[in-house]
Amino acid sequence: MAELPMEPYYVVGRKDAGVAFDRISIEDMQKNYPYQFALFVRSYARIQANEHDLFATTYMQIAGIHGKSYEEWAGDRKREEQRASDFHYDDLKDTLPVPSRFGGSHGSVTFTTWHRPYVMLIEQAIGEVATRIAKDFGEEAPQEKESWETAAKELRFPYWDWAAPHVADEGLPPVLIDDMVEVWDAFRQTETIPNPLSYYTYQGGIPNDFEDEGTRDGTAYFSSWPRSFRHSPSDRNGSTNKEELQTRVKSTAKDIGKQLGLLFNMPEDMDPAHAYDEEGDGSDDENDDEFSPLETIHGRIHGAIGGNGHMSSPDYAAFDPFFFLHHSSVDRILALWEWCYPDYWMGDGYTDPRDNSRSFSWTQERGTYMQVYNEQLLPTGARGSLYPFRLENGEYWNSEQTRFLYKDNKDVYPKYYSYDEFLGIRVDQEASAEDRRAARKKIYKYYGFDCSRAAENRKDADKISWSHIPVRPAKEAGLPKGFEEIDHFRTFVVAVQLPEHAFNRTYSFELRYNQGTESRSIGAVTVFARPDHSPCKACAKRRSNGSIIHGAIPLPFDIVNELVVKSRTGNTTATFETTVKDIIKSLSGALVDTSGKVIATAQGGDETSPISDKDKLSSTVAPAKVALYTSGVAKTGDPDQPVRLFDWKRHNSLFPVGLLL
Structure with missing residues (x-):
C-alpha cells in the first residue's frame, strides 16, 4: 500500500540515470525499442493501479495536480507555520497557499515553463518503477539482465507528434486507442495486457468533488464515469467513440501544422519578452494577431482528443493518460523553439517600443483555488516559483531553471532528458545563428507552412x-x-x-x-x-x-x-x-x-x-x-x-x- 511521504517529493527528473537520454516518439519506442516499450507500458500501468510504494507518485496524485481533486499534492507537504491564516504579502500562507494547486498555469506566461517540470515528475515516477521492474526481470531471466537494466536507465517519457504530416491520413496510432497492448515479458515472450495509454480507471472510486459539466447539447458525467473517456456520448455509463475520435484527430492534423509552422516564422528583432509571450500563452494582448501561441495550439489537441470527455476539461484532462504524451510533445516544440530563438525570453516584462521604457510586467492571479491577488511574475526568486514542484534543496523550480536542454552547459539546470534528432536538429547542442535560421526553415517547411x-x-x-x-x-x-x-x-x-x-x-x-x-x-x-x-x-x-x-x-x-x-x-x-x-x-x-x-x-x-x-x-x-x-x-x-x-x-x-x- 502506498504511503504518504514524510517529506516533499523532489522533482529531479531521471537524475538516477546520471546523464540525459532522448525522449522518443511512442511509435518509435514500440517499433524499435521493445525493452523500453515494455518497461514504459508496465510502469505506467503500475502507477495507475497504485502498485507503487510512494503515494505522491501514484497516477491519481500526479494527474490531480492539474485540477481536481482540490487537495494538496502529497509530494508538496508544508509545515504548520506555512498554513497560517490572514492574507499578507510577506506571509508564507499566502505566497505558498494550501492546497498548492495551480491548475496547469494556463493563460499565463509560465504555461510552458510550469508544464516542463510537470512532465519531468511523471517521467521520474515511471523511471523509478521501471528500474524495479528491470531488476525483477533480470532476476527472472539472467541472460536478459543487462538489456533490461540498460533499457530502464535510458527510458524517458515518450511523445506523440500530433502535427506530423502523416497524422492527417493515419490519425492516432493503435497503441494510443486500443484497449489491449502487446509487450514483452522478462523472457521476451509477447504478453497481451490492458493498455494504460488508452484510458485510466480511478482507484478507490470516483472522488467526491468530481462534478458533471454540461454543454448546450449534452453532458460530461465526470461524477459518474469510473474511467477516462474520449468523445463520449451524453450518457452516465460513458464510452469512447473511437471513430469520432479518429475523425477529429485527422481533421485537426490537416491544418494545425501550419499554425505551428507560423511560430517558427517570427523575425529575429522582436522585443524578447513580447516574442516569448506570443510563442507561449494565449492570453490577452491587443498586438498578438499574427501567430497562434503554443498554448492555443495545444488547446486544439485537448479538444480533438477529448470531445465530450476528459481531455477537453482542464480539471479532468490529466486523468486521460494521453495528456502526458501530449505535453511531452508540447515540451518538444518548446525545446525546438527555444533552441531556434535562444535570446527570446520572458524577462520581467515588455519594452515599450515607442520610448524604449519598461511598460508592462507579467502578472498572474496567484493561489488559483484560494486567495486571489494580482502578483508580478519574475523568472527567478519567490515570484518565479513553479508550484508545487520542489527541488532537492526544498525550494520550488523557477522558470529560469526550466530553460534549455543543452548538454554539458553548466549554466543550464540539469534535466536529464533531451529529444531525438529532428531534421538534423539536436536541441541539446548549441549552434550558430546561421544553423538556427536554417533549422527554422526546415521546421516550418516540414509542418506545411x-x-x-x-x-x-x-x-x-x-x-x-x-x-x-x-x-x-x-x-x-x-x-x-x-x-x-x-x-x-x-x-x-x-x-x-x-x-x-x-x-x-x-x-x-x-x-x-x-x-x-x-x-x-x-x-x-x-x-x-x-x-x-x-x-x-x-x-x-x-x-x-x-x-x-x-x-x-x-x-x-x-x-x-x-x-x-x-x-x-x-x-x-x-x-x-x-x-x-x-x-x-x-x-x-x-x-x-x-x-x-x-x-x-x-x-x-x-x-x-x-x-x-x-x-x-x-x-x-x-x-x-x-x-x-x-x-x-x-x-x-x-x-x-x-x-x-x-x-x-x-x-x-x-x-x-x-x-x-
Whole structure:
C-alpha cells in the first residue's frame, strides 16, 4: 500500500540515470525499442493501479495536480507555520497557499515553463518503477539482465507528434486507442495486457468533488464515469467513440501544422519578452494577431482528443493518460523553439517600443483555488516559483531553471532528458545563428507552412492575376540587408480573438471555405477553459475581466490562389481591396462546443443579410475579433535561410453583421 511521504517529493527528473537520454516518439519506442516499450507500458500501468510504494507518485496524485481533486499534492507537504491564516504579502500562507494547486498555469506566461517540470515528475515516477521492474526481470531471466537494466536507465517519457504530416491520413496510432497492448515479458515472450495509454480507471472510486459539466447539447458525467473517456456520448455509463475520435484527430492534423509552422516564422528583432509571450500563452494582448501561441495550439489537441470527455476539461484532462504524451510533445516544440530563438525570453516584462521604457510586467492571479491577488511574475526568486514542484534543496523550480536542454552547459539546470534528432536538429547542442535560421526553415517547411514555395508554385498565368497585390519594398520596410520582397505575393491569415469563459466550458471557432456546393474546413482556434462553477479563483477573476484567447489561422495557398485568380479574371478594375472582399465572402465560421454542437454561425462579408437582435449572438460571448490579415514575404538568395514575413496589414472583419444563433 502506498504511503504518504514524510517529506516533499523532489522533482529531479531521471537524475538516477546520471546523464540525459532522448525522449522518443511512442511509435518509435514500440517499433524499435521493445525493452523500453515494455518497461514504459508496465510502469505506467503500475502507477495507475497504485502498485507503487510512494503515494505522491501514484497516477491519481500526479494527474490531480492539474485540477481536481482540490487537495494538496502529497509530494508538496508544508509545515504548520506555512498554513497560517490572514492574507499578507510577506506571509508564507499566502505566497505558498494550501492546497498548492495551480491548475496547469494556463493563460499565463509560465504555461510552458510550469508544464516542463510537470512532465519531468511523471517521467521520474515511471523511471523509478521501471528500474524495479528491470531488476525483477533480470532476476527472472539472467541472460536478459543487462538489456533490461540498460533499457530502464535510458527510458524517458515518450511523445506523440500530433502535427506530423502523416497524422492527417493515419490519425492516432493503435497503441494510443486500443484497449489491449502487446509487450514483452522478462523472457521476451509477447504478453497481451490492458493498455494504460488508452484510458485510466480511478482507484478507490470516483472522488467526491468530481462534478458533471454540461454543454448546450449534452453532458460530461465526470461524477459518474469510473474511467477516462474520449468523445463520449451524453450518457452516465460513458464510452469512447473511437471513430469520432479518429475523425477529429485527422481533421485537426490537416491544418494545425501550419499554425505551428507560423511560430517558427517570427523575425529575429522582436522585443524578447513580447516574442516569448506570443510563442507561449494565449492570453490577452491587443498586438498578438499574427501567430497562434503554443498554448492555443495545444488547446486544439485537448479538444480533438477529448470531445465530450476528459481531455477537453482542464480539471479532468490529466486523468486521460494521453495528456502526458501530449505535453511531452508540447515540451518538444518548446525545446525546438527555444533552441531556434535562444535570446527570446520572458524577462520581467515588455519594452515599450515607442520610448524604449519598461511598460508592462507579467502578472498572474496567484493561489488559483484560494486567495486571489494580482502578483508580478519574475523568472527567478519567490515570484518565479513553479508550484508545487520542489527541488532537492526544498525550494520550488523557477522558470529560469526550466530553460534549455543543452548538454554539458553548466549554466543550464540539469534535466536529464533531451529529444531525438529532428531534421538534423539536436536541441541539446548549441549552434550558430546561421544553423538556427536554417533549422527554422526546415521546421516550418516540414509542418506545411512554406510561403516562398507557394509563391514559386504559381503558374505564369496566375502570376498575372496576382499583379495587383501590393508588397512594400524590403529596403523601404527596413528589413536586414540581403532580404528581397517577393513581388505581388502575400500570405493570408485570419486572426481570431475569443472570450475565454464564453460558454461555460471548452469551445472552438472553426473557419470554413465555401465555394458553390463545396465546403472545406480551413482551421480552428480552441479555448481550453474551466466551467463557471469551478472554484478556480484566478479563472473567476479572468472571467470577470473578460479575458481573451487569441489565435491565427493561415489560409491555404491553393484556396487563396484560386480566389485571387477568380477575383481578377474578367475584372480589369480589380484592386487589392476588392480581392480581399471576394476572399472574405467565401469564408464562413462557426462556434462549436466540445460535443460537436454548433452554437452559432456566420457568413463572411458585409453583403450578408442583417441579423435581428433576438437571433444574434450576444456581444458578451461573441468573438472579440475575426479579421483578415496579410503580410508580404521577403527572402534571401540562400535557399536554406527562412523567409521574413513583413508589412503586416489588417483588412476587414469577416463577420461585420455578427453571428447567427
